[in-house]
Amino acid sequence: MRLSERVNKMEFSPIRKFNPIAGAAKASGVRVYHLNIGQPDIETPAAFMEAIRGYDEKVLAYAESPGLTVLQDAIINYFKPFGVNVDRSEVLVTSGGSEALSMVFTSILNEGDTVMIPEPYYTNYRTFIAASGGEVTPITADPDKGYMFADEALLEASYRPTCKAIAVVNPGNPTGTILSTEDMEVICRFAKKHDLWVIADEVYREFAYDGRKMVSFGQLEEYADRVIIIDSISKRFSACGARIGFIIAKNKELNAALMKIAQGRLCCPTLEMLGAAALYQLPSDYFNAIRTEYENRRNVLFEGLSAIPGVKVNKPGGAFYMMVTLPVENAEDFLMFLLEDFRDNGETMMYAPAEGFYATPGLGKNEVRLAYVLNAKDLRRSTEILAKALEAYKNR
Amino acid sequence: MRLSERVNKMEFSPIRKFNPIAGAAKASGVRVYHLNIGQPDIETPAAFMEAIRGYDEKVLAYAESPGLTVLQDAIINYFKPFGVNVDRSEVLVTSGGSEALSMVFTSILNEGDTVMIPEPYYTNYRTFIAASGGEVTPITADPDKGYMFADEALLEASYRPTCKAIAVVNPGNPTGTILSTEDMEVICRFAKKHDLWVIADEVYREFAYDGRKMVSFGQLEEYADRVIIIDSISKRFSACGARIGFIIAKNKELNAALMKIAQGRLCCPTLEMLGAAALYQLPSDYFNAIRTEYENRRNVLFEGLSAIPGVKVNKPGGAFYMMVTLPVENAEDFLMFLLEDFRDNGETMMYAPAEGFYATPGLGKNEVRLAYVLNAKDLRRSTEILAKALEAYKNR
Numbered sequence: 001m002r003l004s005e006r007v008n009k010m011e012f013s014p015i016r017k018f019n020p021i022a023g024a025a026k027a028s029g030v031r032v033y034h035l036n037i038g039q040p041d042i043e044t045p046a047a048f049m050e051a052i053r054g055y056d057e058k059v060l061a062y063a064e065s066p067g068l069t070v071l072q073d074a075i076i077n078y079f080k081p082f083g084v085n086v087d088r089s090e091v092l093v094t095s096g097g098s099e100a101l102s103m104v105f106t107s108i109l110n111e112g113d114t115v116m117i118p119e120p121y122y123t124n125y126r127t128f129i130a131a132s133g134g135e136v137t138p139i140t141a142d143p144d145k146g147y148m149f150a151d152e153a154l155l156e157a158s159y160r161p162t163c164k165a166i167a168v169v170n171p172g173n174p175t176g177t178i179l180s181t182e183d184m185e186v187i188c189r190f191a192k193k194h195d196l197w198v199i200a201d202e203v204y205r206e207f208a209y210d211g212r213k214m215v216s217f218g219q220l221e222e223y224a225d226r227v228i229i230i231d232s233i234s235k236r237f238s239a240c241g242a243r244i245g246f247i248i249a250k251n252k253e254l255n256a257a258l259m260k261i262a263q264g265r266l267c268c269p270t271l272e273m274l275g276a277a278a279l280y281q282l283p284s285d286y287f288n289a290i291r292t293e294y295e296n297r298r299n300v301l302f303e304g305l306s307a308i309p310g311v312k313v314n315k316p317g318g319a320f321y322m323m324v325t326l327p328v329e330n331a332e333d334f335l336m337f338l339l340e341d342f343r344d345n346g347e348t349m350m351y352a353p354a355e356g357f358y359a360t361p362g363l364g365k366n367e368v369r370l371a372y373v374l375n376a377k378d379l380r381r382s383t384e385i386l387a388k389a390l391e392a393y394k395n396r
Numbered sequence: 397m398r399l400s401e402r403v404n405k406m407e408f409s410p411i412r413k414f415n416p417i418a419g420a421a422k423a424s425g426v427r428v429y430h431l432n433i434g435q436p437d438i439e440t441p442a443a444f445m446e447a448i449r450g451y452d453e454k455v456l457a458y459a460e461s462p463g464l465t466v467l468q469d470a471i472i473n474y475f476k477p478f479g480v481n482v483d484r485s486e487v488l489v490t491s492g493g494s495e496a497l498s499m500v501f502t503s504i505l506n507e508g509d510t511v512m513i514p515e516p517y518y519t520n521y522r523t524f525i526a527a528s529g530g531e532v533t534p535i536t537a538d539p540d541k542g543y544m545f546a547d548e549a550l551l552e553a554s555y556r557p558t559c560k561a562i563a564v565v566n567p568g569n570p571t572g573t574i575l576s577t578e579d580m581e582v583i584c585r586f587a588k589k590h591d592l593w594v595i596a597d598e599v600y601r602e603f604a605y606d607g608r609k610m611v612s613f614g615q616l617e618e619y620a621d622r623v624i625i626i627d628s629i630s631k632r633f634s635a636c637g638a639r640i641g642f643i644i645a646k647n648k649e650l651n652a653a654l655m656k657i658a659q660g661r662l663c664c665p666t667l668e669m670l671g672a673a674a675l676y677q678l679p680s681d682y683f684n685a686i687r688t689e690y691e692n693r694r695n696v697l698f699e700g701l702s703a704i705p706g707v708k709v710n711k712p713g714g715a716f717y718m719m720v721t722l723p724v725e726n727a728e729d730f731l732m733f734l735l736e737d738f739r740d741n742g743e744t745m746m747y748a749p750a751e752g753f754y755a756t757p758g759l760g761k762n763e764v765r766l767a768y769v770l771n772a773k774d775l776r777r778s779t780e781i782l783a784k785a786l787e788a789y790k791n792r
Contacts, residue, residue, distance in 0.1 A: 001593050001622050002560070003653050004528070013659035016461060037458070044456040050668065053449045060440040060637040062433070065412060095491045098661040106527050107403045112505045124693045130577030131502050132400070133529055138519030164398070197397050226397050241456040241666035243491070257399050261411035266493040269668050270637035271448065314761070 001170075008132045009106035009260055014123055014356030021339045022350055032339070033349040033374060033382040038173065038320065040373040042238040042290060051278035052271045059168040063267040065259065067093025067246070071175045071273045074280035075246060081284070084218035086248055092258055093268050097203050097232035097245035101334045104228055104247065107257040108197055114167040116158060116196070120323060120357035120364060137163050138359040143325060143367070145313050148177035150183035155190045156323070165197035170217070171204040174357055174369040175323050176316020178208055183216050188223040197254075198223060201230040203245075204319040206287040209295040212317055224250040235320075236287075237279040244268065244276040294320050297372040297379055303369075304383030308390065310329075322370045323354065327390065331368045332353070334393055341396075343390045349382040349389075397562055406526045406694035410519055410752030417735045418746055424473060428735070429745040429770060429778040434569065434716065437770040438634040439641045448667045459663040461655065463489025463642070467669045470627065470676035471627075471642060477680070480614035482644055488654055489664050493599050493641035497524045500624055500643065503653040504560055504593055506529040512554060512562040512592070514545035516719060516753035516760060518569045529788035533559050534755040539721060539763070542710050543571035546579035551586045561593035566613070567600040570693075570765040571719050572712020574604055577611050584619040593650075594619060597626040599641075600715040602683040605691040608713055620646040620759065631716075632683075633675040640664065640672040690716050693768040693775055697717070699781030701766075718766045723786060727751070727764045730789055737792075745778040745785075 004252070022032050066072065072091045079086050094100040096109045096141055101124075105115070111133040117125055119138040126136055141147040149155070155166075159377045166187060179187070201215035208214045217227045232245035249255055256298040299321060305313045310327030328334045331353040338348050354367035372379055411433055418428050461467065468487045475482050486763040490496040497520075501511070507529040513521055515534040522532055537553040545551070551562075562583060566575045575583070587594045596613035604610045614624045628641035645651055694711070697718060701709045706723030724730045727749040734744050750763035768775055 001591055002504070003649060004502065004504055004506050006506075007656060010653075010660070012654040012656055013461075016659045019460070039455075039457050041455060043454045048456065049451065055445065057433075057438045059437060060444065060635050061435050062636045064415070065409075095495075095665075096662065099491075102661065106400065108398070108400055110400050110402075111529060113400075124660045124662075127656065131657065131660070133507060157402070196397055239456050240458045243663065243665040251397070253399060257403040257406075260403060260406040260408055260523065261527065263412045264406070264520045264527070265498065266492065266520075267637070269491075269639040269665055271667060272665050281402070289550070352729040380491075 006133050007131050010127050011356060013127070014351045017062055017341065018335060018350065021336070025339050025348065028355060029346065030343060032346040033347070033378055033385065035370040035372070035374065035382055036350045036352045038233065038235065038371045038373060039240055040178060040238045040320070041375060042293070044239045045279055045282055046273040047278040047282060047285070048237070048239055048242070049074060052275045055271055055274060060270060063270045063273065065262040065267050065270060067091065068270065068273040068277065071277040072143060074277045078280050079218065079248070079340055082216050082219060084216055089255065090248055092247045092255070092262055093273060094245045095268055096234065096243040097201065097230050098124065098246045100230045100232070100247045101125065102131065103198060103258050103261045104230070104297050105129050105132040105134060107254060112162060113164045114160060114162040116163050118147070118168060119359055120147070120174050120354050120367065122169055125167060125357045126359070136359040140360055140363070141175065143312070143323065147172070147177045147323065150179055150186045152190060154184055157185070159194060163194065163196060165199055167199035167201065169201040169204070171318025173204065173319055174321045175314065176319045176321050178212055178317040184215065184217060184220060188220055191226060192223065196226070199230060200227055200228045202236050203230065204234040206236055206291060207294055209291070209298060210317060212332050218248060225249065228254065233279055234323040239276070239279065240273045242275060244272050291387065294372065297376055298322070299380045300376045301370065301372045301378055301383065304380055308383065308387045309392070322372065323367055325367050326372055328366055328393065331366055337393050337396070338389050342392055344385050344388050347381070347385060349385045401588065402526050402529050405525050407752060409523070411748045414731060414746065416460065417732070420595040421735050421744065423740050425694055425742065426739060427743040429743070429774055429781065431766040431768070431770065431778055432746045432748045434631065434767045434769060435635045435636055435754060436631065436716070437771060438636045439690070441633060441675060441678055441682070443678060444633070444635055444638070444671040444673040446767040448671045451667055451670060456666060459666045459669065461663050462665060463487065463659040464666065464673065465674040470474060470673045471670070475614065475644070478612050478615060480612055485651065486644055486646055488643045488651070488658055489669060490638040490641045492630065493626050494520065496626045496628070496643045497521065499654050499657045500595060500626070501525055501528040501530060502657055503650060508558060509560045510556060510558040512559050514543070514564065516543070516570050516750050516763065517754055519752045521563060522755070532755040536756055536759070537571065539708070539710060539719065541721065543573045544569070546575055546582045548582055548586060551583070555590060557643065558589065559592060561595055563595035563597065567603055567714025569600065569715050570717045570750065571710070571713070572715045572717050573694065574608055574713040580611065580613060580616060584616055587622060588619065592622070595626060596623055599626065599628040600774045602632055602687060603690055603716060604714040605687070605694060610699050614644060622647065624650065629672050629680045629767055635675065637674070638668045640668050640669060648723055659750055690768065693772055694718070696772045697768045697775045697779065700776055704779065704783045706786070716768050718768065719763060720761050720766055724762055724789065733789050734785050738788055740781050740784050743777070743781060745781045
């Protein structure tokens, strides 16, 4: 009875592994501000639960493997204003963006294959890639250049013959970096040259600030055959607990492969799909208020952090994360200090240490990811706690 | 841009791949009796939707990765009457039994490893095993011996050094075979001798007929360290569309491995977990009426089939499937005849061809799986259609 090599290579989520320690702090009466996880405090639109409450079938039966057509069609309509025309056979509903990634990597990776990913990256990519026997080939993005990576020379220098795909999150998690159309062209040309799949994780598509207009990889028709869009309702509609995501792909062979896996796992939950379909019927101005709210939060957090001596911070253009370099040697050690030792008026805060967001050993030890998913007041308070804790940590 | 070898080895679900053809028949006004899929017509208990309708949190947030504690605790209580004592850290809630299997195989299989499975088997096992780079090592069960496989000599003859686990569904899908405690001991002793994991899929635990008392592999304490129980609410509570399953395991290293994967995919849907927890509060006599109903259906289907000339049928002891040998050369060809050509009063029926339930080439070509998930009247009508269609097929 042994475990697989692939599972031995996996790590516990650096975003979730400190939860038990935070839980202990909370159990002892301490208030913990959670900036460690992308769990928005924005209300889930009421349309979601209304659709579910209206379900009145007597038997909650299996759905079709690709998803309910009502949801597929809602997704197709959602993409039209982006100029992305999608056929029903090109939409596969999944249990969150997580299952979408898992299915894609199972479909394209052989043992020893690798996926190019700009680092720092959303850490669960490593888990899904490892589950398929693959590894990450990092494209190391420079904090001093705003974590930008869409540079031909950098991509070529990072490339290895084992690479089968390049995966990007746009707007970026954890960096908040937004790719321009030119950046996307650079990435796609590079992918075409080396015959790579382009995995475009666009779950934060609506979260672009300072008037930036978001472009989907689905709009680059020249590369349609190699582009795989990963999407999800979790962030878009603040419905993380629904676990509804989807894959958009135009490549027929890939879609056939994905369907084999989809049939194996039978289907996604019917009720959650009904709720998701209702969310896509919301008027498109729904996003405007949300975007303004997040943009304001970003500004508040950026200002608060910029004022702390020794803290280096990039002002992100999108999503709701900020990568921050702290004036400490080891951000995990400082996090333990925050959770176990430091209290300010019975309160403390929590971030995600970024070392696990890097494949290159030694990088990210003093970097952290903050999610600005709390209201402005709580964010201000969190930066105040962070400043005080850094001071106390230095003097401990 | 190539696809992975593992996905190329996968097949479309033989249970689902004829759905489009059945869909075309239905679109043309034909009534199709679905005996091809284990989708019960039993009503989902109202408690499920009531619990969900009562949800009133403003934000549908991520749940903890192992599942809601209210559901974990309900599962722990459910197992107590079986004499199986489970700790919260030993219950991992999953997106259906499907994700449970997928996580387990990812945790234990290296490329080229195999899993011993009695054939005919639930075909999706092959998909999940292939997704982890493994293969099936079949234990060929003899229809003439009621598909029984818990025989030391048969197990030893089937064993290969590549085997890492033995997986059994009890009561069996697709055979309906029930293992006695002695059978389970034979399997576990064999597993211990060869240091194999024992994957015990007990999703049909309550569906045991003729007064049989079901024993869980969890009751064999001597083997607790190697037993992995796969479970699900789909069949137990006729809630297939909820996609809630779980894994019960006592091995701490395995549970840590599973937790890495679970954290990677974040969590299961909150609402469905609340509904599932409510189902486990139903009085235990809930199952008695259901069991009587299915036992009656089994009898009706068995009698109907036994009366058809040339049809060979095993009377199953549990679950709600029946393996049947038809007097045809190719059951897939005959199914196409049923769906495309044969109509009796505008009606036809559908089964799952069993060739895809075998790993050994050439087996199962004239075998089919019937699911007795329809009411007695519809089952009688289905066997009537089958008899007439066999006659018409012979004379075509």
